[in-house]
Amino acid sequence: xxxxxxxxxxxxxxxxDWATMWQATFETVWLSAMSVILVAVLGFLLGLMxxxxxxxxxxxxxxxxxxxxxxxNVFRSIPFIILxxxxxxxxxxxxxxxxxxxxxxxxxIISAAPFYARLVELAFHEVDGGVLEATRSMGASKWxxxxxxxxxxxxxxxxxxxxxxxxxLIGYTAMxxxxxxxxxxxxxxxxGFQANxxxxxxxxxxxxxxxxxxxxxxxxxxxxxxxxx
Numbered sequence: 001x002x003x004x005x006x007x008x009x010x011x012x013x014x015x016x017d018w019a020t021m022w023q024a025t026f027e028t029v030w031l032s033a034m035s036v037i038l039v040a041v042l043g044f045l046l047g048l049m050x051x052x053x054x055x056x057x058x059x060x061x062x063x064x065x066x067x068x069x070x071x072x073n074v075f076r077s078i079p080f081i082i083l084x085x086x087x088x089x090x091x092x093x094x095x096x097x098x099x100x101x102x103x104x105x106x107x108x109i110i111s112a113a114p115f116y117a118r119l120v121e122l123a124f125h126e127v128d129g130g131v132l133e134a135t136r137s138m139g140a141s142k143w144x145x146x147x148x149x150x151x152x153x154x155x156x157x158x159x160x161x162x163x164x165x166x167x168x169l170i171g172y173t174a175m176x177x178x179x180x181x182x183x184x185x186x187x188x189x190x191x192g193f194q195a196n197x198x199x200x201x202x203x204x205x206x207x208x209x210x211x212x213x214x215x216x217x218x219x220x221x222x223x224x225x226x227x228x229x
Contacts, residue, residue: 048120123154
């Protein structure tokens with residue numbers, strides 16, 4: 001293919017192998033969806049643990065809260081590109097490979113789950129304390145309080161937080177692609193940037209933006225449907 005310099009280099013659509021582009025799009029969507037599901041489960045459990053142990057005055061609960069909070073703060077503070085490199089030995093041990101979409105899953109989960117856990121904890125703290133006290137006074141158990149009051153009342157905030165996390169994960173998948181995790185990020189870097197094919201980079205970027213817009217719109221619609229305040 002002929003390279004064209006300047007602004008026109010972004011519009012040489014004959015450079016694009018569309019079959020490869022759609023395959024990379026599928027890899028990005030699959031990796032993002034799998035990561036969001038796993039992050040939602042782990043992040044919810046960590047957030048619930050932070051909330052419950054933070055409310056307790058028992059020494060063991062306070063110690064557990066401190067340990068979990070420390071882990072959450074540490075892992076959500078490490079830049080993703082550094083974390084994914086740091087976890088390469090662990091990733092190879094768990095997934096059996098250091099390249100391809102599935103190789104990015106451990107780093108995506110470890111990076112995003114602590115972030116979502118803090119959003120979950122914050123959502124729980126925003127639930128009206130009067131409602132919780134009224135439920136306790138009626139003899140509700142701790143788990144009844146969680147599933148019948150805490151979760152329904154905080155659900156719009158939980159979904160909104162998961163939407164923000166999902167959009168961050170889509171961006172992380174692009175960064176993971178730079179070191180061989182596949183998807184649109186890998187295509188934009190190797191076939192676009194390294195090969196000086198700016199159109200490929202542009203098209204991959206536009207597709208990522210479309211995925212982000214769809215994710216944001218879907219999250220907004222769900223929040224609007226379930227939020228009856």
